[in-house]
Amino acid sequence: MNKPLPSRFGHSACPHDCPSTCALDVELLPDGRIGRLRGAPDNSYTAGVICAKVARYAERIHHPDRLLKPLQRVGGKGEGNWREIGWDDALDLVAEQFLKAEQMDGPEAVWPYYYAGTMGLVQRDGINRLRHAKGYSGQFSTICTNMAWTGWVMGAGALRGADPREIAKSDCVVIWGTNAVATQVNVMTHAARARKERGAKIVVIDIYDNATMAQADLALKLRPGTDGALACALMHIAFRDGTADRAYLDRYTDDPKGLEAHLATRGPEWAAAITGLSVDEIESFGALIGRTQRSYFRLGYGFTRQRNGAAAMHAALSVPTVFGHWQYEGGGAFHSNSDIFGLDGSLIQGAALRDRDTRFLDQSRIGAILTGDREALSGGPPVTAMLVQNTNPANVCPEQRKVVAGLRREDLFVAVHEQFLTDTAKLADLVLPATMFLEHDDIYRGGGQSHIVLGPKLTEPPETVRSNHFVIEALAERLGASGKPGFGMSERDLITDLLERSGVETDFGSLIEEKWIDKGIDFEKAHFIDGFAHENGKFRFRPDWTGTRAPNRPPSSLGPQGPHASLSAFPDHVETIEGVDEDHPYRLATSPARQFLNSSFAETPGSRKREGTPALMIHPDDAAREALSEGDVVQVGNQRGDLRLAVTITETVRPGVLVHEGLWANSDFLDGEGINVLTGADPVAPYGGAAFHDNRVWLRRS
Ligand SMILES: Nc1nc2c(c(=O)[nH]1)N[C@H]1C(S)=C(S)[C@@H](COP(=O)(O)OP(=O)(O)OC[C@H]3O[C@@H](n4cnc5c(=O)[nH]c(N)nc54)[C@H](O)[C@@H]3O)O[C@H]1N2
Numbered sequence: 128m129n130k131p132l133p134s135r136f137g138h139s140a141c142p143h144d145c146p147s148t149c150a151l152d153v154e155l156l157p158d159g160r161i162g163r164l165r166g167a168p169d170n171s172y173t174a175g176v177i178c179a180k181v182a183r184y185a186e187r188i189h190h191p192d193r194l195l196k197p198l199q200r201v202g203g204k205g206e207g208n209w210r211e212i213g214w215d216d217a218l219d220l221v222a223e224q225f226l227k228a229e230q231m232d233g234p235e236a237v238w239p240y241y242y243a244g245t246m247g248l249v250q251r252d253g254i255n256r257l258r259h260a261k262g263y264s265g266q267f268s269t270i271c272t273n274m275a276w277t278g279w280v281m282g283a284g285a286l287r288g289a290d291p292r293e294i295a296k297s298d299c300v301v302i303w304g305t306n307a308v309a310t311q312v313n314v315m316t317h318a319a320r321a322r323k324e325r326g327a328k329i330v331v332i333d334i335y336d337n338a339t340m341a342q343a344d345l346a347l348k349l350r351p352g353t354d355g356a357l358a359c360a361l362m363h364i365a366f367r368d369g370t371a372d373r374a375y376l377d378r379y380t381d382d383p384k385g386l387e388a389h390l391a392t393r394g395p396e397w398a399a400a401i402t403g404l405s406v407d408e409i410e411s412f413g414a415l416i417g418r419t420q421r422s423y424f425r426l427g428y429g430f431t432r433q434r435n436g437a438a439a440m441h442a443a444l445s446v447p448t449v450f451g452h453w454q455y456e457g458g459g460a461f462h463s464n465s466d467i468f469g470l471d472g473s474l475i476q477g478a479a480l481r482d483r484d485t486r487f488l489d490q491s492r493i494g495a496i497l498t499g500d501r502e503a504l505s506g507g508p509p510v511t512a513m514l515v516q517n518t519n520p521a522n523v524c525p526e527q528r529k530v531v532a533g534l535r536r537e538d539l540f541v542a543v544h545e546q547f548l549t550d551t552a553k554l555a556d557l558v559l560p561a562t563m564f565l566e567h568d569d570i571y572r573g574g575g576q577s578h579i580v581l582g583p584k585l586t587e588p589p590e591t592v593r594s595n596h597f598v599i600e601a602l603a604e605r606l607g608a609s610g611k612p613g614f615g616m617s618e619r620d621l622i623t624d625l626l627e628r629s630g631v632e633t634d635f636g637s638l639i640e641e642k643w644i645d646k647g648i649d650f651e652k653a654h655f656i657d658g659f660a661h662e663n664g665k666f667r668f669r670p671d672w673t674g675t676r677a678p679n680r681p682p683s684s685l686g687p688q689g690p691h692a693s694l695s696a697f698p699d700h701v702e703t704i705e706g707v708d709e710d711h712p713y714r715l716a717t718s719p720a721r722q723f724l725n726s727s728f729a730e731t732p733g734s735r736k737r738e739g740t741p742a743l744m745i746h747p748d749d750a751a752r753e754a755l756s757e758g759d760v761v762q763v764g765n766q767r768g769d770l771r772l773a774v775t776i777t778e779t780v781r782p783g784v785l786v787h788e789g790l791w792a793n794s795d796f797l798d799g800e801g802i803n804v805l806t807g808a809d810p811v812a813p814y815g816g817a818a819f820h821d822n823r824v825w826l827r828r829s
């Protein structure tokens with residue numbers, strides 16, 4: 128028998144925090160390195176397409192700056208002096224510091240802090256097992272999805288919607304508040320098919336002419352934070368012109384008559400004044416979706432990163448409901464499929480170990496928390512020890528000055544488990560080197576689609592790096608938690624347990640062959656034909672903003688978040704955004720960069736080359752008024768801080784609006800502070816979250 132040839136391609140899932148969760152074919156080179164990554168052609172959502180930054184993964188996994196050894200701080204925090212230490216000593220040190228913190232102030236003084244650097248369910252969520260086993264402070268994860276998910280569920284009752292593959296069967300694809308070309312390229316694959324095969328129109332609603340706007344047949348560039356007004360005008364047109372589906376409304380919605388009356392004063396002129404769009408633009412959009420049954424609304428996160436974001440999502444979602452688009456294949460709306468998977472990760476997360484009385488701390492308010500704000504600490508002890516995995520708070524979190532000041536506290540011990548020496552790792556007491564996704568086993572599930580995808584270990588990690596799972600298990604042993612349920616198991620065992628508990632009829636071994644499972648739901652359920660997911664089966668035009676049906680409700684220990692009363696009874700334009708004033712004449716959005724993924728890839732040469740340098744986009748009229756020329760450095764600031772940036776003068780932004788695409792490392796800025804110096808951590812109504820694109824600022828020549 129001939130020896131089988133070594134397989135040249137392995138199968139995996141993209142681990143990054145992107146709604147696409149692409150199924151990947153990974154080229155495995157004979158020398159043990161990886162080559163090119165491709166989208167799996169046989170996965171019906173990925174359809175052979177992935178983004179360029181992940182296709183170039185070789186430059187991330189084999190990056191010369193990758194962390195390889197545990198490093199202990201020598202000298203002051205952030206001074207940049209390190210000594211290498213062995214893994215055992217490093218883990219002993221973390222355990223010693225955690226026990227010390229616990230002895231001094233109780234277990235809630237320890238705050239394990241994480242997010243979605245990897246979306247793998249084992250490597251991402253295992254930190255919660257240790258948290259719960261030890262009674263450490265909880266994390267209320269608010270940074271990304273709160274406003275969007277809350278707004279959606281207030282209307283539809285559950286986080287699911289029309290299958291995104293149906294976009295290919297749509298006659299009008301509305302891409303609302305998501306820069307899909309950059310942030311989830313697969314939406315465009317399916318939209319392009321609809322255009323090519325059916326002549327579908329593509330409508331894009333954003334605040335600047337980004338790469339997705341460039342694909343639009345109808346490009347609507349509105350003022351930031353005014354999407355609720357546009358939504359109202361579209362629904363006004365529907366009632367006015369008889370394109371509202373009244374039979375559908377009577378059957379499927381809570382109060383169509385009340386809505387119609389409420390919208391009577393919210394027509395195109397009213398919305399034009401608020402949004403900055405022309406009456407013509409609003410009318411032609413209203414007419415287009417009024418004559419197109421198969422209108423598909425792909426609602427993104429971007430437009431919800433405003434202080435009225437939850438209300439904006441609810442208002443936008445109400446539009447296809449008024450027109451009745453839900454009833455047709457290729458019509459309706461979609462934001463996230465998070466509710467369809469039914470995955471039970473309770474063993475991974477140590478859910479049974481959780482003490483319900485333990486306090487939660489708001490992830491987005493880490494700055495206030497670490498600088499000792501009593502209210503943010505829920506009246507409990509200060510945080511004096513942290514393990515940070517999968518996130519880079521010194522860069523990505525709002526109120527960056529406070530975050531950095533907190534991380535610099537001498538009485539705070541911080542261990543950062545990372546792949547690179549990030550802004551956060553630079554401020555740590557101890558840095559632990561982490562594996563990358565091709566070097567460990569994990570399982571992933573889509574948010575923007577319907578697959579569960581396996582990501583088995585395909586290559587050997589460098590000898591001295593360790594997975595998140597390893598670190599959690601090793602700490603559990605040292606902290607006396609290892610005998611508890613969920614500990615002492617391999618990644619594979621945890622994955623098999625997860626599948627079993629969730630009633631998925633496969634196991635790790637079989638999934639290696641199957642690669643993924645499509646959990647897509649049938650048309651009736653996806654389109655809410657059998658009713659919306661509230662008790663009475665009706666879509667709610669009148670949300671219960673204080674109600675219990677919200678996916679991101681804060682734990683009760685945090686108390687009420689944000690001012691519910693500021694939200695309206697019906698879809699509306701809500702005036703809670705950080706409006707301009709005499710001292711702050713500009714609105715700033717901090718939109719994602721195409722070649723970065725949050726703060727990841729800001730270290731890879733291919734992405735850096737294509738992104739250039741950090742910049743502030745400004746309209747020519749504003750530049751003229753400020754007497755600025757291309758490349759001039761300005762100081763931009765507000766009540767939270769200020770920084771210097773070079774300007775790019777461009778008509779892609781509206782007058783009065785500034786856009787900075789990021790996230791660049793803090794060290795890439797002229798003064799070593801990043802864009803989040805300008806963003807706020809005040810919890811957005813009704814359930815918290817950070818309004819990253821909602822900042823008023825002043826501007827000065829530097
Ligand atoms: N290349 C790349 N891909 C990414 C990411 C990345 O950083 N880079 N991040 C990943 C993550 S964690 C997430 S959550 C998703 C988010 O992906 P998206 O859903 O696309 O959300 P955002 O990227 O926050 O913003 C999308 C767009 O909304 C615009 N916007 C801002 N304010 C408003 C507004 O008031 N109204 C309207 N209509 N538009 C507005 C922004 O300018 C931006 O162009 O992307 C993921 N994918």
Ligand SMILES: Nc1nc2c(c(=O)[nH]1)N[C@H]1C(S)=C(S)[C@@H](COP(=O)(O)OP(=O)(O)OC[C@H]3O[C@@H](n4cnc5c(=O)[nH]c(N)nc54)[C@H](O)[C@@H]3O)O[C@H]1N2
Nearest residue numbers: 242243244245271517518519523544561717725726727819
């Ligand atoms: N100004 C501004 N700020 C923003 C946003 C914005 O639009 N504008 N977007 C916000 C959003 S939506 C989000 S979701 C957050 C995201 O914020 P983060 O979750 O912090 O961002 P990422 O860059 O995705 O991941 C963080 C780190 O995880 C590490 N990592 C990856 N895999 C592993 C692993 O297996 N193990 C370990 N230990 N580490 C790993 C990466 O190296 C990376 O440094 O940022 C938010 N911040």
Ligand code: SF4
Nearest residue numbers: 141145148149178181
């Ligand atoms: S970042 Fe998003 S688009 Fe790129 S490969 Fe990963 S899941 Fe796909």
Ligand SMILES: [Mo]
Nearest residue numbers: 144270271272
């Ligand atoms: Mo996110």
